[in-house]
Amino acid sequence: MDTAEPTTVGIINRENWIGALPAPVREAIEARMTRFTVAPGMPVKRAGEAATRIFQVETGFLSLIGLHVDGRQALITIYAAGNCFSETAMIVRREHNHTTIALTPAVVRQLERDDFWELYHRHPEIPEALCRKFAEAISRQMASREQRATQRLGQRIATMFANLAEHAGESVVGGETRILLPITQSNIADIFDVTRQSVHREVSHLKQLGIVDKRHGDWVVIDSERLRQICSY
Structure with a gap:
């Protein structure tokens, strides 16, 4: 889980900004992370909860779930090994917009809020990597819209x-x-x-x-x- 893949359009991608960091920075993050396991159907985070940590999938698959206005759940995307998530909510200091649930048995890493901000301010490579991630996410959204139109x-x-x-x-x-x-x-x-x-x-x-x-x-x-x-x- 130590490489980053290029931007792709699809229900699954393996975007991994932590893995793409220089080794000393990546190791500093991983040293602060803790692991937990989730069974299929169990939530990792819920919509409306405060963003108190970021996550990275180590093994297995998780689904990002939204809600229709009538209350039905809707699959938005699937996180695979390497995927990091919840950084946006952490950075803008808002609640989570969506729920993330395990699709398969999974192992997930988490980095607590205080550790995230300490490392964020100590290592300029981290905000740079996150800027690239957010830019690539916008590119994927645009490519997805173009795909839908064409x-x-x-x-x-x-x-x-x-x-x-x-x-x-x-x-x-x-x-x-x-x-x-x-x-x-x-x-x-x-x-x-x-x-x-x-x-x-x-x-x-x-x-x-x-x-x-x-x-x-x-x-x-x-x-x-x-x-x-x-x-x-």
């Missing part, structure tokens, strides 16, 4: 499956990839702000083409090459 829903869903397979996939017999996350069609509809019926239509088309399938509750990418071709149309 790509068909089927293409965006194909890109999502490719992203899931890359970051949360397990190779199985026959060259297929099993996605290790419990993603539903309702989750996909929330991500793209469309109806579940629209998602069902596009996913059914991918199934008919023999590109993806759902087996025993898990999504399986059958033909990665054809999936990539649809993503690039």
